[in-house]
Amino acid sequence: MSFDTLPPPPPLSQLCEAGQVALFLDFDGTLIEIASGPDAIDVPDNLPDRFDILAARLEGRLALVSGRGLDNIHRHIGALTIARAGSHGADRVLADGSVLGEHAQPLMPQVIEALADLAEEYGALLERKAHGAALHYRSNPESGEAIGVAAAAIASENGLVVKRGKCVAELVRPGADKGGAVAAFMKVAPFAGSTPIFIGDDVTDEDGFIAAEKLGGFGIAVGERASQNARYHLPLVKDVHAWLNL
Known part of the structure; x- marks a missing residue:
């Protein structure tokens, strides 16, 4: 509503x-x-x-x-x-x-590496967490759709899920x-x-x-x-x- x-x-x-x-x-x-x-x-x-x-x-x-x-x-x-x-x-x-x-388990190193490459490509900020990682694109909101698609692909390849928020896409484990x-x-x-x-x-x-x-x-x-x-x-x-x- x-x-x-x-x-x-x-x-x-x-x-x-x-x-x-x-x-x-x-x-x-x-x-x-x-x-x-x-x-x-x-x-x-x-x-x-x-x-x-x-x-x-x-x-x-x-x-x-x-x-x-x-x-x-x-x-x-x-x-x-x-x-x-x-x-x-x-x-x-x-x-x-x-x-x-x-x-909770941390994300795999290859996921962090892929997200770091994605952050560099689109000028996003990579926030590394103990149990996840997030890409913040508030400074470049137009990149949101492309980042979302790429993050979803990384998640799918590694058995993870994407959480979307206000100018942020985060990869976490299922559940x-x-x-x-x-x-x-x-x-x-x-x-x-x-x-x-x-x-x-x-x-x-x-x-x-x-x-x-x-x-x-x-x-x-x-x-x-x-x-x-x-x-x-x-x-x-x-x-x-x-x-x-x-």
Whole structure:
């Protein structure tokens, strides 16, 4: 549905009064503004401390679910004491630091080499992650279609899948999606038995919306991109912060 046809979500306090709520939050474009490159982001002050306060309100039922690698998130905002999933949900860690599920595997060297050649050909930025790799082409958006086709070919040759986002194409292993992360967290304490709410702005967040809906919750789309699976909408990053009372 178009963003302008979705209503704003009920206040978080009202939802919490009705029952136990679990929040799953995307990072880029949801909690922080989209930047010209993955390392150009402006992170709000004391974000980990704000997460801790929100997690306490939710009795621990808070998780960050990002396309970024967990090591990248740590580099930008420091150590976190909430549940988190990186690399589009492939790398999952509980609040106490224990790994949820199997350890995610890195991409093969030949894939990284092929993506590096593709980045050079189209003037894209190659972001190497512990469990994936992404090509950012915000500086040359016209190359998006060609990069997408070439990335899909590399993925097909190596048993991988492509995740598309705002001026980014990323190769990950099959099953690495945000919906899978939501489903995995919802099977364990303290998330089990609660109502999941996924908040995100990009195409890859649709998997999170779908998973939340299947588990009795819903998705909240952020920004102007039309969403087929969200139930509610928040216009801007600052509106997300206000709704969360971060």
